[in-house]
Amino acid sequence: MSTYQGYPHRLDVRHMSTPPPSDEEHFFITTPIFYVNASPHLGHLYSAVTADCLHRYKLLQGFKSKFSTGTDEHGLKIQQAAESAGKDPLIFCTDVSERFKRLFVQCNISYTDYIRTSDPVHRRAVERFWTVLQDKGLIYKGSYEGWYSMQDESFLTPSQVADALDSSGKDIKISLDSGHKVEWMKEENYMFRLSAFRRPLLAWLRGNPGAIQPERFYQDVLQWLQEELPDLSVSRQRSRLQWGVPVPGDPQQTVYVWLDALVNYLTVAGYPDAHAQWWSSAHHVIGKDILKFHAIYWPAFLLGAGLPPPRTICVHSHWTVGGKKMSKSVGNVVDPVEKSGRFGTDGLRYFLLRQGVPDSDCDYNDAKVLKVLNAELADSLGGLLNRCTAPALNPAQRYPPFCPELFAAGSGGRATADDWRLLEAVHGLPAVVGRHYETLHAYKALEAVGGCVRLTNGFVQRHAPWKLDRGDEGDRRWLDTLLHVALECLRTYGLLLQPAVPETAHRLLCRLGVGPGERSWSALSFLPRARGMACPFEGRALGADCGLLFSRLEPLDTDDRKPKRTLKRA
Numbered sequence: 001m002s003t004y005q006g007y008p009h010r011l012d013v014r015h016m017s018t019p020p021p022s023d024e025e026h027f028f029i030t031t032p033i034f035y036v037n038a039s040p041h042l043g044h045l046y047s048a049v050t051a052d053c054l055h056r057y058k059l060l061q062g063f064k065s066k067f068s069t070g071t072d073e074h075g076l077k078i079q080q081a082a083e084s085a086g087k088d089p090l091i092f093c094t095d096v097s098e099r100f101k102r103l104f105v106q107c108n109i110s111y112t113d114y115i116r117t118s119d120p121v122h123r124r125a126v127e128r129f130w131t132v133l134q135d136k137g138l139i140y141k142g143s144y145e146g147w148y149s150m151q152d153e154s155f156l157t158p159s160q161v162a163d164a165l166d167s168s169g170k171d172i173k174i175s176l177d178s179g180h181k182v183e184w185m186k187e188e189n190y191m192f193r194l195s196a197f198r199r200p201l202l203a204w205l206r207g208n209p210g211a212i213q214p215e216r217f218y219q220d221v222l223q224w225l226q227e228e229l230p231d232l233s234v235s236r237q238r239s240r241l242q243w244g245v246p247v248p249g250d251p252q253q254t255v256y257v258w259l260d261a262l263v264n265y266l267t268v269a270g271y272p273d274a275h276a277q278w279w280s281s282a283h284h285v286i287g288k289d290i291l292k293f294h295a296i297y298w299p300a301f302l303l304g305a306g307l308p309p310p311r312t313i314c315v316h317s318h319w320t321v322g323g324k325k326m327s328k329s330v331g332n333v334v335d336p337v338e339k340s341g342r343f344g345t346d347g348l349r350y351f352l353l354r355q356g357v358p359d360s361d362c363d364y365n366d367a368k369v370l371k372v373l374n375a376e377l378a379d380s381l382g383g384l385l386n387r388c389t390a391p392a393l394n395p396a397q398r399y400p401p402f403c404p405e406l407f408a409a410g411s412g413g414r415a416t417a418d419d420w421r422l423l424e425a426v427h428g429l430p431a432v433v434g435r436h437y438e439t440l441h442a443y444k445a446l447e448a449v450g451g452c453v454r455l456t457n458g459f460v461q462r463h464a465p466w467k468l469d470r471g472d473e474g475d476r477r478w479l480d481t482l483l484h485v486a487l488e489c490l491r492t493y494g495l496l497l498q499p500a501v502p503e504t505a506h507r508l509l510c511r512l513g514v515g516p517g518e519r520s521w522s523a524l525s526f527l528p529r530a531r532g533m534a535c536p537f538e539g540r541a542l543g544a545d546c547g548l549l550f551s552r553l554e555p556l557d558t559d560d561r562k563p564k565r566t567l568k569r570a
């Protein structure tokens, strides 16, 4: 049983349960900082790609967006990993931290801040944060006795622990949540008065129903808060844990790794110096396994320190392989460096964002990646661009003119009800896609774009512009109009895809001759000619043909399941 002894002060906990209004200009998005005890895997990249997509979307919308990521380097398991590698902990951490950085550069993760908990600037923030909590009487010296999972760096109550056998058949206890082995721990250390924060946390959540998304995770946290919260041990004896920030004023103790790690978000915002501007617009992207730390401990620490909780905590589920959680011991860890080498940076990004669902786990396999990329990026989108820019159909290599009369209803018009439906769908697409990006449902955003790409391919197919006669005045005007509409559709898709697949979107927009200054969200005015307005692209030369937008991928012999081959389009 966990017991807490000590002399906590009875304090009136002042709290700010409602964040102050953020200014309309700033946006601050974070990924969790990654443990450096092992190499990056696909799940890590997923957290980063999800946050990157939102950051890029916000920039396109004109926000000043800050995007932080980095590495979580302190703690017992890192200390032990460095020891078993026979390396100095800082050298060991630098090595792995650089690996994360390289992966992020390779995958176009456009972070603005890369933080390491071993940075002196972060240590200063942790020391100040600790001192503020202590000065407010929220930290007291006590003793902790209970279960601890080193892998999760987490304290557990008896109800969170179960019996199990290890690989040699020995009886052990494991965390019900993560399955990791737990050990009994008895130590003198500092405690944080978490128990005082149950009501403030409930008040914060009830006043901010969108604070944790998706809804099911918000409900989980409310449920956890139905029970009393035990106080939390926030330090370890220095004799056991040397690799961490020493407790200010008591070098015999090391700050608990989660308190240390969570403060990274404040460090990036500028704490303990001016930080309010960024902090008041902070949004965290996290995986579901670290919800308790972010939705209970972190807001409680912040409220205790007199700071507002983050605006939103956006939770995503996990990637599994063969239905099992990725783990080194199962041997099913997917290496994102290898996969982005094989499928391309945008290929892997597209797959993760297109298939990853925040609410439920997704299973990874190469065959699925191949199938999705070939169908959606190579054939559907790439094929559409290819058709509409091919010199055979567009010998002048220009954005052709649009003839409103041919698209109007009534006599003289050649458009059909299906065509108007397409226009309506593409016109409404930016709002739909923006809403989904905003709520981190990139899969819905990409699904919506994909649906419109299919409609546009149907439009081209239906009117078969290749059968029209350029020598005939009426046919030529209709052919130009068809191409103008298709290129406007493609321009819209290119703009909307920028947050998800920046390189592919860039290639697409370059081919259409859309300049760098014409790619923001405010440039999303689809087919202005149909609304009697001028189109700045009409008559403009297309950009150079740089080959296929996205090359079809071939299955390898080693692929687990081969997808059905689809026919190559001309």
Ligand code: MSP
Pocket (backbone or CB within 6 Å): 031, 032, 033, 034, 035, 042, 043, 044, 046, 047, 072, 261, 262, 264, 285, 286, 287, 288, 289, 290, 317, 318, 319, 320, 325, 326
């Ligand atoms: N260091 C802590 C976070 C501290 S933040 C103040 C940590 N690190 S981690 O390296 O274990 O995980 C980092 C992120 O990767 C988390 O969001 C986690 O959910 C995510 N993923 C780890 N495995 C995952 C999958 N298999 N699938 C998807 N994401 C997963 O926790």
